[in-house]
Amino acid sequence: MLVELDAPLAPLTTLRLGGPARRLVTAATDEEVIATVRAADLAAEPLLVIGGGSNLVIGDQGFDGTVLRIATTGFALDGVDLELAAGEVWSDAVARAVDAGLAGIEFLAGIPGSAGATPVQNVGAYGQEVASGITEVVAYDRRADEVVTLTNAECGFSYRHSRFKADPERYVVLRVRFRLEDADGQSTPVRYAEVARTLGVEAGERVALRTAYKTVLGLRAGKGMVLDPADHDTWSAGSFFTNPVLTADQYADFLTRLGERTAPAYPAPDGCTKTSAAWLIDQAGFGKGYGTGAATLSTKHTLALTNRGTASTADLLGLAREIRDGVRTAFGVDLVNEPVMIGVAL
Known part of the structure; x- marks a missing residue:
């Protein structure tokens, strides 16, 4: 277990933003993870848990407490059942599953x-x-001070949400278990229109597993969504805003504001309609590359807010607020940030 004091956090995030941690602990085993969390809780010390740092916006002042960086490893495949340690690099795990000929996470x-x-x-x-x-998800329950195993249903999954996100102070994920599919070298059915068009197939069809995998990598790279230290378009937290899900009344008001324009619309649970945050941002006047400061929209994708190399978190949030407020004025829709905010808020 590595312990560092006054440790920089920016290099541990894909945005490369944020001030230092008073104390940074890098844990390589589940036991070290639990011991670090338990010690912080007993001392009533603020605790921040990070993995790959791809979904974090950390304030310029840093974090006055313990930051736990989970660096555990473990890729265990038993037939179609896959168990991953929390610290495993996700993109590497997907590649290994595809190499094993198993579908389910290739997109x-x-x-x-x-x-x-x-x-x-x-x-x-x-x-x-x-x-x-x-x-299943194996996690340390800080409230009960024990390791628990939660079934899929108990995880409370919904669009970009879960029980873990709803109660961030309670659980620390240790292991994630998946059931994949052996489809004789084929992918799961293609569901996304852009992927289907790129592959030249109809939605619902299957394609060669490796073809699906490579196609998605190509699409993501074209939008600056595959990490490349030399490309500032990838210095981001991915999609900064979630796609809005509108109630029937909200959607009716939205249609009125659209006038003769036609916006993307997809059915969502409970009679709601999901629309595209990227479309809203673009139509509100914030095109690719928008901004003149050290933080701008990606030149490849309007959903990614990027650090051009010298930005501060304050710069990034200033741009995010400008875009959020512009979309609200134009369409009456409130955009919600997807990354987790640490010490800051929109």
Whole structure:
């Protein structure tokens, strides 16, 4: 277990932003993770748990407490059942599952971050989300001071949400278990229109597993969503805003504001309608590359707010607020940030 004082946090995030941690602990085993969390709780010390740092916006003042960096490793495959340690690099785990000929997470290729973060956010992309494959999550319950195993149903998954996100002070994910699919080298059915168009197939069809994997990597790279230290378009937290889910009344008001324009619309649970945050941002006047300061929109994708190399967290949040307020004025829709905010808020 490595302990560092006054340790910089910016290099541990994909945005490369944020001030230092008073104390940074890097834990390589579940036992070290639990011991660190338990010690912080007994001392009533603020605790921040991070993995790959891909979904974090940390304030410029840093974190006055203990930051626990989970660096555990473990990739265990038993037939179609996969168990990942929380510290496993997610993109590497997806590649290994594809190499094993198993479908179920191939459309989540190239997503940065750690395996342990995926159930917290119910990570999803290109018509697939981890909730569809997770069978169990093993976590340390800080309230009960014990290791618990939660079934898929007990995780409370919904769009970019989970029990872990709803109660962030309670659980620390240790391991994630998936049930994948042996489809004779084929992918799960293609559900996302952009992927189907790129592959030249109809929605619902299957394609070669490796073809699906490589296609998604290509699409993500084209949007600056695959990490590349030399490309500032990838110095981001991925999609900064979630796609808005509107109630029937909200959607009716939205349609009135649209006038003759047609916005993307997808059915959502409880009679709601989901629309595209990227479309709203663009139509509100914030195109690719918008901004003149050290934080701008990506030149490849309007949903990614990027650090051009010298930005501060204050710079990034200033841009985020400008975009949020512009969309609200134009369409009456409130955009919600997807990354977790540490010491700051929109």
